[in-house]
Amino acid sequence: MTESSRSSRTDGEATRSRILETAGKLFSRTGFAETTSKAIAVEAEVDLASINYHFGSRVGLYQAVLAEAHRRIINVDDLLRISERDVPAEEKLRDFFAILVDAAQSGGGWHSGVLARELLSPTSNLQVLFTEELQPKLVILLGILSEITGIATQDPALLRCLISTAAPCLMLVVASNGIPGPAQTVLQLPKEELVTHLYTFTLAGLKAISRQ
Structure with a gap:
């Protein structure tokens, strides 16, 4: 594995983790129905495409948050x-x-x-x-x-x-x-x-x- 590919994977994992943590806090505060992908993206300082890339959708992100919470x-x-x-x-x-x-x-x-x-x-x-x-x-x-x-x-x-x-x-x-x-x-x-x-x-x- 090249240095650039390792760096890219590390950056991707860090972004995924940041999205997950941010979404967890917002879902906890305002609930699934009231928490938009846009609000999560703004708080996590990522674009909407990053949420879809790592989790597929807001529903996929919520399911990942629930699993991590448990x-x-x-x-x-x-x-x-x-x-x-x-x-x-x-x-x-x-x-x-x-x-x-x-x-x-x-x-x-x-x-x-x-x-x-x-x-x-x-x-x-x-x-x-x-x-x-x-x-x-x-x-x-x-x-x-x-x-x-x-x-x-x-x-x-x-x-x-x-x-x-x-x-x-x-x-x-x-x-x-x-x-x-x-x-x-x-x-x-x-x-x-x-x-x-x-x-x-x-x-x-x-x-x-x-x-x-």
């Missing part, structure tokens, strides 16, 4: 590392909650705002987010829950366990965007105290279901 909450590589650890499944569950609580308490980033908007007022792009980002992660989490409960991953009972495990985490992510309510008080708890609560509460439920 990765900043929890990355599939982090989940794989947890699931592959040679430790009891219960400890893997605790590690999962630690990642989610850390992401929720760090707050302040555009990623939580974008996800909060999409979850509270879904667009057709939520299906793309589910297919490309959520589904692979849910498969890993289902495996951990199956280890704990002894319930087969194909059993509908395990899906109910998954929803009960993930729902409080989603609430914390949404609350981290500053939405008022009791979740704000919970978010102010020390990290280990909150992780311990989520872990203890969820594990007790999983154990109860496994005995049924």
Whole structure:
């Protein structure tokens, strides 16, 4: 690879990253419907052609923003590392909650705002987010829950366990965007105290279901 081609690729990656970051902030602030490609281009100091070149369209850019937002909450590589650890499944569950609580308490980033908007007022792009980002992660989490409960991953009972495990985490992510309510008080708890609560509460439920 020549020096000029390496430089061109680096410049292209930097431009793509700048567009993504700018769009994330604007989508978080004003939502998908109210954020135009022109506004993103002006803020990112690029032309409209750059958005189409890197993302295909405003919809493609929004989908990329949603995917990146979810990765900043929890990355599939982090989940794989947890699931592959040679430790009891219960400890893997605790590690999962630690990642989610850390992401929720760090707050302040555009990623939580974008996800909060999409979850509270879904667009057709939520299906793309589910297919490309959520589904692979849910498969890993289902495996951990199956280890704990002894319930087969194909059993509908395990899906109910998954929803009960993930729902409080989603609430914390949404609350981290500053939405008022009791979740704000919970978010102010020390990290280990909150992780311990989520872990203890969820594990007790999983154990109860496994005995049924």
